[in-house]
Structure formats: C-alpha cells, structure tokens
Amino acid sequence: MRYLPHTIEDISSMLNVIGTKNLDDLFSIIIGDCRRKTGMDLPLPLTEWELERLMGNLAGSTAVSPEYRMFIGAGRYEHHIPASLSYLLGRSEFVTAYTPYQPEMSQGTLQAIYEYQTLISRFLGMETANASHYDGAAALAESLLMAVRITRKKRVALSALIHPLYRRVVQTYFEPTGYEIITFPYLENGKTDLSPLEKIDDIACVAVQSPNFFGCIEDLKRAAEKTHEKKALFVTCFTEPIAYGLLKNPGIQGADIVSGEGQSLGIPMSFGGPGLGILAGRTKHIRSMPGRLVGKTKDRNGKRGFVLTLAAREQHIRREKATSNICTNNSLCALTAAIYMATLGGSGMQKLARLNYDKSEYLKNELKKAGIKTTFDSPTYNEFVVKFPCGFEKTYNHLLEKKIIAGLPLARFYPELAGHSLLCVTETKTKNDMDEFVRKVKS
Amino acid sequence: MNRYPGATGLILNEPLLWEKGKKGRCAFSLPQSDVESSPINKELVADDVDLPDLSKIEVIRHYTRLSQWNFGVDTGMYPLGSCTMKYNPKINEKLASLKGFSLAHPLLPSDFTQGVLELMFELEQLLAEITGTDAVTLQPAAGAHGELAGMLIIYACQKSKGMRRSKIILPDTAHGTNPASAALCGFHPVPVKSDEKGILSVESIADIMDEDTAGIMVTNPNTLGLFEENIKEIAQIVHEKGGLVYCDGANANAVMGLVDMGEIGIDLLHLNLHKTFSTPHGGGGPGSGPLCVKKELEPFLPVPRIVKKDGKYLLSEDFPDSIGKMQAFYGNFAVMIKAFCYIRSMGAENLEKASRLAVLNANYIKEMLKDVFYLPYDRPCMHECVFSDKLQKKDRVITLDIVKRLMDYGFHPPTIYFPLVVPGAIMIEPTETETKEEIDLFIDACKSVVQEAKEKPENLLDAPEHCKVTRLDEAAAARHPCLTG
Numbered sequence: 034m035r036y037l038p039h040t041i042e043d044i045s046s047m048l049n050v051i052g053t054k055n056l057d058d059l060f061s062i063i064i065g066d067c068r069r070k071t072g073m074d075l076p077l078p079l080t081e082w083e084l085e086r087l088m089g090n091l092a093g094s095t096a097v098s099p100e101y102r103m104f105i106g107a108g109r110y111e112h113h114i115p116a117s118l119s120y121l122l123g124r125s126e127f128v129t130a131y132t133p134y135q136p137e138m139s140q141g142t143l144q145a146i147y148e149y150q151t152l153i154s155r156f157l158g159m160e161t162a163n164a165s166h167y168d169g170a171a172a173l174a175e176s177l178l179m180a181v182r183i184t185r186k187k188r189v190a191l192s193a194l195i196h197p198l199y200r201r202v203v204q205t206y207f208e209p210t211g212y213e214i215i216t217f218p219y220l221e222n223g224k225t226d227l228s229p230l231e232k233i234d235d236i237a238c239v240a241v242q243s244p245n246f247f248g249c250i251e252d253l254k255r256a257a258e259k260t261h262e263k264k265a266l267f268v269t270c271f272t273e274p275i276a277y278g279l280l281k282n283p284g285i286q287g288a289d290i291v292s293g294e295g296q297s298l299g300i301p302m303s304f305g306g307p308g309l310g311i312l313a314g315r316t317k318h319i320r321s322m323p324g325r326l327v328g329k330t331k332d333r334n335g336k337r338g339f340v341l342t343l344a345a346r347e348q349h350i351r352r353e354k355a356t357s358n359i360c361t362n363n364s365l366c367a368l369t370a371a372i373y374m375a376t377l378g379g380s381g382m383q384k385l386a387r388l389n390y391d392k393s394e395y396l397k398n399e400l401k402k403a404g405i406k407t408t409f410d411s412p413t414y415n416e417f418v419v420k421f422p423c424g425f426e427k428t429y430n431h432l433l434e435k436k437i438i439a440g441l442p443l444a445r446f447y448p449e450l451a452g453h454s455l456l457c458v459t460e461t462k463t464k465n466d467m468d469e470f471v472r473k474v475k476s
Numbered sequence: 477m478n479r480y481p482g483a484t485g486l487i488l489n490e491p492l493l494w495e496k497g498k499k500g501r502c503a504f505s506l507p508q509s510d511v512e513s514s515p516i517n518k519e520l521v522a523d524d525v526d527l528p529d530l531s532k533i534e535v536i537r538h539y540t541r542l543s544q545w546n547f548g549v550d551t552g553m554y555p556l557g558s559c560t561m562k563y564n565p566k567i568n569e570k571l572a573s574l575k576g577f578s579l580a581h582p583l584l585p586s587d588f589t590q591g592v593l594e595l596m597f598e599l600e601q602l603l604a605e606i607t608g609t610d611a612v613t614l615q616p617a618a619g620a621h622g623e624l625a626g627m628l629i630i631y632a633c634q635k636s637k638g639m640r641r642s643k644i645i646l647p648d649t650a651h652g653t654n655p656a657s658a659a660l661c662g663f664h665p666v667p668v669k670s671d672e673k674g675i676l677s678v679e680s681i682a683d684i685m686d687e688d689t690a691g692i693m694v695t696n697p698n699t700l701g702l703f704e705e706n707i708k709e710i711a712q713i714v715h716e717k718g719g720l721v722y723c724d725g726a727n728a729n730a731v732m733g734l735v736d737m738g739e740i741g742i743d744l745l746h747l748n749l750h751k752t753f754s755t756p757h758g759g760g761g762p763g764s765g766p767l768c769v770k771k772e773l774e775p776f777l778p779v780p781r782i783v784k785k786d787g788k789y790l791l792s793e794d795f796p797d798s799i800g801k802m803q804a805f806y807g808n809f810a811v812m813i814k815a816f817c818y819i820r821s822m823g824a825e826n827l828e829k830a831s832r833l834a835v836l837n838a839n840y841i842k843e844m845l846k847d848v849f850y851l852p853y854d855r856p857c858m859h860e861c862v863f864s865d866k867l868q869k870k871d872r873v874i875t876l877d878i879v880k881r882l883m884d885y886g887f888h889p890p891t892i893y894f895p896l897v898v899p900g901a902i903m904i905e906p907t908e909t910e911t912k913e914e915i916d917l918f919i920d921a922c923k924s925v926v927q928e929a930k931e932k933p934e935n936l937l938d939a940p941e942h943c944k945v946t947r948l949d950e951a952a953a954a955r956h957p958c959l960t961g
Contacts, residue, residue: 095576117503141545164760208632328958382527
C-alpha cells in the first residue's frame with residue numbers, strides 16, 4: 034500500500050530492536066477480551082484510478098452551477114473564487130501543518146492569522162477578532178456565552194430573524210446551562226421587533242442579525258442604543274459578510290460582539306462545511322473571549338514575530354474554567370478569507386458589494402414589474418422574500434425542471450410564510466439569468 | 477549536521493499585508509455590471525472599507541513567502557504526540573474539490589444532492605464498523621466539538637430517565653479539552669490519578685463512581701500512549717451505577733481493527749478525521765470530529781440524520797429526542813470526502829496494518845531512545861511514547877531547549893509538557909507513514925542534541941538558529957496583547 038512505507042526487512046529489523054517476534058506481540062497488553070475477535074468488514078481497497086471514478090460518479094449526481102442556476106442563499110452563498118486563491122491554498126506548508134504550537138516553525142500560519150484578525154476587525158469596525166470558530170452558528174453560540182460570562186446575567190434575547198438554524202445551534206449549546214433564551218418577534222416590515230426589550234431587565238445581551246434572514250437591513254444603531262440602555266451587551270450576527278463592503282459595519286453602529294459566517298469570503302459552499310466562524314469584540318473583553326488568538330511579539334534579536342497568546346483562557350491551561358473547549362478551529366478557512374480580502378482590497382470589496390446589491394435589486398424590481406409581490410418592504414441586501422402567485426409548489430417545481438433553483442421555501446422555518454420563498458442573487462448571476470428566471474416565473 | 481534535513485537557506489522577508497500595496501489596486505477580476513445601479517439610502521452606506529489594496533503579484537508573493545516560513549508534514553517528520561501527523565494523500569485533496577461537491581448547496585431538495593448524501597451515509601457506516609459502534613453523526617466540526625456533542629448526549633439521555641447528575645470522572649491522562657467540554661454541559665470534573673503503570677486501576681474508579689456521577693471520559697489509548705487494560709471492568713462499574721462511558725478517540729490510530737470499542741464497554745466516542753483518517757490539519761483546522769454511539773444513544777444524535785428510504789437518501793429531522801444541532805448545516809463535508817477516500821483506498825487490511833505499523837514505529841523509537849531520555853513508564857506503548865528531560869537536568873537544559881534544537885536538525889518537535897502527569901514531558905508520535913530511514917535520522921538527531929547538551933549546552937539554549945525567527949517572547953505577548961495591526 035502506497036501510504037505504508039515499511040518493507041518486510043524494515044519490520045523485522047525494528048521488531049528485533051524491540052525484542053518481539055512479530056507485530057502481533059506488540060499488542061500483548063490488549064488482553065484477550067479487549068481484542069477485536071473478527072476483522073473489519075469494509076469494502077476492498079481501491080486504486081487511485083478506481084477511486085477517481087467512484088468519486089466522479091458521486092459528484093456527478095449533484096445539482097450545481099453552471100448547469101443549474103441557483104437563486105438560493107440562506108447561509109451559503111455562491112460567489113466567484115479567484116484561481117489564485119485555490120492555488121495559494123494548495124501550498125502544503127499551510128495545509129499539512131498543525132496548530133502553531135511551535136511558533137519558530139509556524140511563522141507563516143501565525144502572521145497570516147494575525148493579518149486575518151486585523152483585516153476582520155477593520156472590516157467589521159471592531160477592535161479585535163479571534164483566530165476563527167467552526168461556523169457562524171457556533172460563533173454566535175460562543176458569543177452569547179461570552180456575553181453571559183462578562184455580564185454574569187443568565188438571560189439572552191435573540192431576534193427571530195437570526196438564521197433559524199443558528200438559533201437551533203444556540204438552543205443546543207444552552208440546553209444544559211439553565212440560561213434563558215428569549216426570542217423577539219419580527220414586524221410587518223421584515224425587521225426585528227425590539228419593543229419587548231422595554232419590559233425586560235437583567236439581560237446579558239440582545240442579538241440581532243443584519244442583513245437578517247429575510248435579507249432586510251436592520252437598524253443596528255437604534256438596537257444598540259436600546260440594548261445599552263438596559264446595560265446589556267449588543268451582539269450582532271451576519272451570514273453574508275460581503276454586505277459590509279457596502280453597508281455601515283456593526284462596529285460603527287455600537288456592536289459589542291460581532292459573530293458571523295465567513296463562507297462568502299472565498300470558501301466554497303461544500304454542502305455547508307467547512308465554513309468560517311467569525312468572532313470579533315472589544316479589547317476590554319479580550320480575556321473573556323473564546324478561541325485561539327495570535328499576538329505580536331519579538332524574538333531574542335528584537336525581530337518581529339507572532340505567537341498564540343492569552344492561552345490562560347484556554348482549555349489546555351484553564352481546564353474546566355476555560356472560556357471555551359475549542360482546540361482545532363477553522364484556521365485554513367481564516368487564511369482563505371484573509372487571502373480573499375487581500376485580493377479584493379477595500380476598493381474591490383466596495384465594488385463587488387455594490388454589484389451584488391444592484392443585481393439583487395434588479396431581480397427584485399423585475400419580479401415586481403411582473404406582478405410578483407415582495408413580502409417585506411424594508412431595504413434588503415442580496416436576499417429578499419417573495420410570494421409566488423398561483424401556488425408556490427407548482428412554480429418552484431416548474432422552475433426546478435428548467436434547472437432553476439427558485440430560492441428557499443420558507444414554510445419549514447416560518448410556517449406563517451407558507452408559499453413564500455427567500456431568493457438570493459450574487460455577482461455570479463447575469464442579467465440574462467435573471468430575465469429568464471422572471472420569464473419562467475410568469476409562464 | 478550535514479546529513480540532517482535542517483539547513484540554512486534563503487529566508488525572504490515579507491512585511492505585513494497593509495505595509496504593502498497602493499490605494500486603487502485590485503487583484504480580483506470584477507465582473508462588469510450588466511444591470512443599472514439601483515439607489516440606496518445613504519444612511520445605510522459605509523464611507524469607506526478599511527482593507528489594503530494590492531495587486532495580484534503582491535498577494536501571490538506575500539502568501540508564498542509566508543508559506544515558506546511554515547513546516548508541515550510534507551516538509552518533514554512531524555512527530556507531534558496525540559496529533560497523528562500522518563501523510564495527507566493528495567488525490568483526496570483533488571477529489572474533495574470536484575465541482576459536484578464544492579459547489580453543492582446545503583439547502584437543495586435531497587433529490588438534487590444524492591451523491592453527497594450517499595457519501596455521508598456510507599462514511600457513517602464505515603466509521604461504525606471500524607469502531608464497533610452502532611450509529612454515527614458526522615456533524616461535529618472537530619474533536620472537542622465531538623466531545624461536546626457526546627456530553628450533551630449523556631446529559632440528554634440521563635435527563636430522559638429523570639436523572640440530573642453533577643459529576644464526571646476525568647483521568648489525569650485524558651486529553652486537555654475534556655474538562656472544558658464536560659464543564660460546558662454543567663458537569664463538574666472529578667479528577668482521578670493513573671496508577672504506577674500509567675493506567676487506570678479498577679479500584680480507583682470503584683472508589684469514586686457514585687449515583688451523582690454521569691460517567692467517565694477516558695482517552696484510550698491514553699495520553700501516555702498506553703492502552704487502558706482495565707477498561708472493560710471500569711466500564712462495568714460505571715454502568716452498574718447508571719453512568720455512561722465516553723471515549724476520546726483521538727488516539728484511535730493505534731487500534732483500528734484491533735479493538736472493538738463497543739465490545740469493551742464504550743458507549744460513545746469521537747474520532748478525529750484530521751488525525752486517524754489522514755485529512756490535513758490546515759494549521760489548526762478545519763477538522764471533523766464524528767461521534768460514534770451505541771444503539772441506546774442513537775435517538776439523541778444531532779439532526780438532521782441521513783436516512784435511506786426506498787433506495788434514496790434523505791435528511792430527516794424526525795428524531796424527537798435529538799440534542800439538536802451542533803452547527804448550522806451537516807458538518808465539515810469537504811473534510812469527510814477526504815476521510816472517505818482514505819478509508820476506501822486503504823480497506824480493512826491496510827487500516828489494521830497502519831495501526832500495527834504506527835505502534836511498531838513508536839515502540840522502536842521508545843527502545844532506541846530510552847537510554848537517551850528518561851522513560852517514566854517502561855512498558856510496551858501504543859502509537860506514541862512519552863519521555864522526559866529528567867536525565868538532562870544535570871546539563872541545565874530543559875525539554876523546551878531540547879526540542880527547539882531539534883528544529884535546527886529539520887524536525888518538527890514532539891508535543892511537550894503534556895501529559896501533565898509527566899513533568900517536562902516529550903511525547904513522540906511518529907505515525908505509520910514515516911520510513912525507517914527518516915525515523916533513524918530523527919533518533920540520531922535526538923542523540924546528537926543530547927550530546928550537544930553535555931558538550932555545548934549553549935547550542936540548545938540559543939536554538940533555534942535556522943528558523944525565520946529565534947525564540948519568541950511569549951510572556952511579553954500575553955502581558956501586553958497586540959492582536960491586530
């Protein structure tokens with residue numbers, strides 16, 4: 034087997050040194066009733082060429098662009114990924130390294146993550162960011178736990194327009210903690226109803242997503258002010274970071290903790306994982322922050338270098354009192370996001386974000402002209418909710434036959450919105466794609 | 477030092493990203509707009525986006541140079557204990573990037589993602605067979621995430637029986653993440669010491685296991701690289717008092733095809749696909765930490781589950797006792813593809829052989845170095861062996877100095893100062909994919925470093941000398957944190 038380099042001579046000479054006769058003797062400490070009685074029942078090994086054929090068949094059975102035109106987002110977004118990005122990410126010095134425990138041999142990863150922390154902080158208008166979490170949902174759950182730690186209050190409030198699957202993850206993380214989760218409903222305009230906040234005291238944080246699950250842009254500044262009046266922390270969340278190439282960032286609007294998903298920043302959708310959990314915050318809260326952090330320091334000659342730092346918060350030092358149990362995070366995805374941001378730059382990011390906005394507005398307007406109603410009238414970014422005429426399922430299935438994915442049916446997450454669909458447009462869709470979509474919906 | 481891979485080379489300087497570039501540059505091929513620009517409320521719009529503007533060549537050189545300051549498995553031997561730094565097959569990288577996988581959207585109707593679901597379904601079956609368990613979830617994103625899922629399941633299972641237990645037993649040879657994972661579920665860790673053989677004694681567990689203890693989190697093989705010989709009796713004691721046995725399977729590379737985890741009394745265990753199943757670590761993730769459970773715990777696994785019905789694969793939410801969701805979608809699918817490819821390339825016989833050779837390599841290193849470094853537990857080890865710096869104390873060098881000098885010889889250091897039960901620990905895990913020649917070179921390098929410690933200790937104290945930087949001031953970094961530039 035090509036991955037197992039030992040020759041018969043290697044094995045016997047090594048056994049000789051150890052003083053055992055055969056490989057099986059090495060397992061003599063696994064006494065009788067702990068030893069597996071029968072071999073593993075697995076398919077026979079494949080050659081590289083057989084494997085390629087098998088995987089080609091599996092991959093060939095999924096619906097992907099460009100054959101299918103996807104107007105679906107809802108937490109995973111189709112964006113162009115430059116070839117240079119995949120090329121740089123193939124550098125095996127990055128790919129085949131472990132967590133940078135030995136900084137002198139890991140300066141590449143460490144500087145790249147320090148730069149990632151910096152770019153993300155600047156992009157979101159925050160003071161600091163950690164080295165990554167698993168995904169946006171896990172980052173949100175960890176943000177809320179962080180708010181509980183900082184405020185020592187045991188109640189958190191979430192907008193009903195935070196991605197429903199994120200809220201499920203939060204629920205799962207919170208289940209054994211005894212902390213209370215309050216959900217704020219949404220208004221007719223597709224934004225969060227913050228009025229319940231007035232009657233609530235003793236709350237750790239309020240969390241709002243913007244653009245929210247319906248694509249509507251929330252008034253984060255007002256939400257931050259109302260939250261701060263209650264002496265609670267304001268947590269924001271996002272699933273589409275490209276939005277902040279156009280919109281005011283959460284930091285400038287008063288967010289204390291920002292969490293979100295970075296998949297749009299150069300990471301393929303890959304059926305939902307891996308993604309990139311982004312978590313940014315204020316310097317004063319740094320010691321309550323979960324996750325790895327890279328810091329700048331100097332070597333013995335005074336030369337600039339980088340190390341993992343503030344480990345006293347972490348599980349391997351703090352044990353059960355750690356700020357989180359996270360160890361392996363999504364470092365290579367953070368590197369991807371950093372290269373993507375460097376590739377676009379501030380100027381490119383602004384243009385790309387505007388292009389996404391213009392395209393989605395175009396589709397929204399064309400659908401309106403065709404007599405299709407948008408459900409909410411607040412300004413949106415990239416995504417919006419529509420109600421298809423003459424039976425949702427019929428239209429959806431009709432479009433599927435034409436290899437057009439007409440968004441995400443909302444009934445599963447919001448039963449009151451049966452017949453409504455969440456549509457998404459990014460820079461990957463052309464005017465022709467959208468015109469055809471509108472034509473097919475009309476027919 | 478001529479015959480060792482370590483050498484000096486041309487190390488290029490490279491500034492920070494924002495110390496390069498010029499306003500107005502862009503390395504991205506922006507599509508021309510084919511629609512009219514739409515108006516937007518100015519109140520919503522940002523004045524500026526604070527990111528540096530760079531050209532293509534600047535970006536490419538920046539990251540190429542950074543990569544050259546890194547060391548990976550492809551660069552050289554990386555015997556980091558408990559991390560299983562084996563070779564990461566390149567074909568698996570290629571296949572994971574097939575468009576039918578990388579462009580698959582997670583929220584399409586299942587008819588349109590059959591290949592993806594089939595792969596995940598099959599991988600679950602393969603992992604269940606390898607471990608001897610009954611059901612698997614692929615949702616956890618890393619080992620510690622699998623542990624958390626496991627603890628949530630223990631909590632949920634006991635709650636369903638009307639129990640709320642407050643404690644969990646944690647041996648001193650368990651992995652570092654275990655106490656924090658347990659604490660997230662409100663369990664108070666009860667530490668237990670391993671015995672003079674480096675393993676858990678039946679008595680020590682019998683003494684503390686009670687009806688307020690949810691169970692035990694045992695790492696097997698443990699972090700001393702030793703098999704917990706008494707595991708079956710220990711599991712029996714825990715089960716008799718209504719507890720559950722969680723196994724941290726990060727060290728599963730030692731026992732594939734050799735131990736049936738279900739048979740020895742393990743109720744649930746996580747695997748690290750980025751260790752045992754050859755997927756790359758990526759400088760700290762993304763990983764994947766599937767959780768394997770016995771039949772009784774299956775109802776509690778995270779949703780959605782992949783089910784096969786009338787020859788078709790579906791994502792089902794219909795599991796009312798489920799703990800819920802560990803991440804927004806279904807786990808790190810791109811990582812699962814690589815592990816699936818690995819298992820299908822190896823087959824049963826080669827996987828078992830991989831474990832045997834991993835154990836052979838570790839025992840060989842243990843024998844060859846046991847007169848060089850102090851060996852606290854001189855008994856057959858599994859896939860890793862743990863030494864300490866006790867013999868070098870007289871030369872006034874410590875573990876840290878020894879491993880920093882190993883860098884100059886061209887080897888990544890072993891795991892150090894862990895497990896905590898061995899002061900000054902040096903934990904070596906060679907994995908099965910290293911050749912005997914490379915291992916011999918590593919052994920010689922260790923011997924040479926120890927010789928240097930006697931003759932010229934300053935070589936160790938000043939090490940590393942061939943890296944991009946010399947030793948870094950970690951204390952200053954923590955005292956005055958500078959996390960952004």
